Amino acid sequence: MTRPILISPSILSADFARLGEEVRAIDAAGCDWVHIDVMDGHFVPNITIGPNVVKALRPHTQKTFDVHLMISPVDLYLDAFAQAGADIITVHPEAGPHIHRTVQHIKSLGVKAGVVLNPGTPAKMLDYLMDDVDLILVMSVNPGFGGQSFIENQLRKIEAIRKMIDKSGRDIHLQVDGGIDFTTAPKAIAAGADVLVAGTATFRGGPDAYADNIRKLRGG
Numbered sequence: 001m002t003r004p005i006l007i008s009p010s011i012l013s014a015d016f017a018r019l020g021e022e023v024r025a026i027d028a029a030g031c032d033w034v035h036i037d038v039m040d041g042h043f044v045p046n047i048t049i050g051p052n053v054v055k056a057l058r059p060h061t062q063k064t065f066d067v068h069l070m071i072s073p074v075d076l077y078l079d080a081f082a083q084a085g086a087d088i089i090t091v092h093p094e095a096g097p098h099i100h101r102t103v104q105h106i107k108s109l110g111v112k113a114g115v116v117l118n119p120g121t122p123a124k125m126l127d128y129l130m131d132d133v134d135l136i137l138v139m140s141v142n143p144g145f146g147g148q149s150f151i152e153n154q155l156r157k158i159e160a161i162r163k164m165i166d167k168s169g170r171d172i173h174l175q176v177d178g179g180i181d182f183t184t185a186p187k188a189i190a191a192g193a194d195v196l197v198a199g200t201a202t203f204r205g206g207p208d209a210y211a212d213n214i215r216k217l218r219g220g
């Protein structure tokens, strides 16, 4: 089955001194979504941005803001990211005590809810979330940094989750994040992913290269 492939560039690899311009540039270059990595220096060993920056970026594009929260405890900050303009909020089950409650909370804010699995987290933990999630994200690196190498055995997890989604009959995006480039993108798509996050591979070469990079990642 062929499904549309969406590209969500991670702005972690953008020039942070010119973030608004960078978001406009990837929008003009044909990205589908904008992936925003939020890190707290506690859940992951890196610190990035908070809701104020998301809010400041919101006027620069109308594309979907795909916000990947790597913060713990996560529940305290869901409202702030929704108010800042997130369209999708994706959370790690390890970042709070009650993942089912966290998913309901996100949905109650009128935002789509994603759940993200670290490389060591099994697909099985999704069993009782399939009725509620809008997106499942498979991390193909350990979270915290851009520019890491794709962990090949996550392809098996993507295949397993694709089967779970098809069986559910629900419209759930299957996203993959980490080490996605022109070699690994086709493997992730073949395994069943329909949304590719790519930081390094989108922003490599500067603004003149973004459109080409996005087109190649999509398989065009």
Ligand SMILES: O=C(CO)[C@@H](O)[C@H](O)COP(=O)(O)O
Residues within 6 Å of the ligand: 010, 012, 013, 035, 037, 068, 141, 142, 143, 144, 145, 146, 147, 148, 177, 178, 179, 180, 197, 198, 199, 200, 201
């Ligand atoms: O969430 C993360 C890392 O924790 C990612 O979104 C990275 O930002 C992806 O970067 P590349 O591997 O594509 O460079």
Ligand SMILES: [Fe+2]
Residues within 6 Å of the ligand: 010, 035, 036, 037, 068, 177, 197
């Ligand atoms: Fe991410």
